[in-house]
Amino acid sequence: MRSSLFVAVLLLLPAAHVRAQGSAAYEGPPSLPRVMRNAIGEWDWSGDSLTCKHNPHTVDFTNDSAFMVLRFRRKIDSTSKLEYRYRILRFTDHTVTGQIEGEQRRDSAGKPVVWDLVLTGPNSYRWRQTGGLPQAVTRAIVRCRNGVPLSEAE
Numbered sequence: 001m002r003s004s005l006f007v008a009v010l011l012l013l014p015a016a017h018v019r020a021q022g023s024a025a026y027e028g029p030p031s032l033p034r035v036m037r038n039a040i041g042e043w044d045w046s047g048d049s050l051t052c053k054h055n056p057h058t059v060d061f062t063n064d065s066a067f068m069v070l071r072f073r074r075k076i077d078s079t080s081k082l083e084y085r086y087r088i089l090r091f092t093d094h095t096v097t098g099q100i101e102g103e104q105r106r107d108s109a110g111k112p113v114v115w116d117l118v119l120t121g122p123n124s125y126r127w128r129q130t131g132g133l134p135q136a137v138t139r140a141i142v143r144c145r146n147g148v149p150l151s152e153a154e
Contacts, residue, residue: 035091036061036068038119042144046124046152052144059117061088068098068117086115094119097130107131124152 032040044056057072068086075082086098096117103112107129114130123143128136142149 031063032061032065033091035093035096035119036065038122039068039096039117039125043125043141044144044149046140046142046149051142051149052147056144068096089114121152123150 039059040061042052042056042058044052044054055072055074055076057070060069060071061067062069066088068088070084070086072082085101086096087101089097089099091097097114098117099112099114105113107113116128116130117125118128118137119125120140124140126137126140128134128138140152142152144150
């Protein structure tokens with residue numbers, strides 16, 4: 001009996017760490033700060049008919065909050081990367097600030113560019129370069145559910 005219980009617990013453990021993709025209601029593990037839990041999910045750039053269909057990405061975090069990980073279905077540029085890891089530098093109630101591992105771009109001071117993921121609603125975020133103008137942000141990136149973009153305000 002004891003070995004059966006042990007096997008059952010082992011089978012359930014991986015399920016406890018599975019993160020629901022594309023679910024606006026999902027908030028990651030309670031050990032993560034709320035802003036990180038809210039950012040977890042499947043996302044895509046807004047503004048065209050292929051939003052959430054062609055190449056959405058997932059946002060996730062390591063359990064120790066040290067890294068934010070973006071994973072794409074397809075390469076987004078000439079690199080062979082499908083995954084980008086951001087070392088978390090700080091966070092607030094609505095932003096996660098991180099630096100891409102191996103970042104080659106430089107800011108005006110010659111240092112590697114640092115990025116803010118700014119949650120602008122429950123189903124939208126935008127990027128901005130840390131230290132830039134607060135209004136200098138990208139177009140909206142919206143949460144996806146089952147291949148469909150969710151309203152930014154939902």
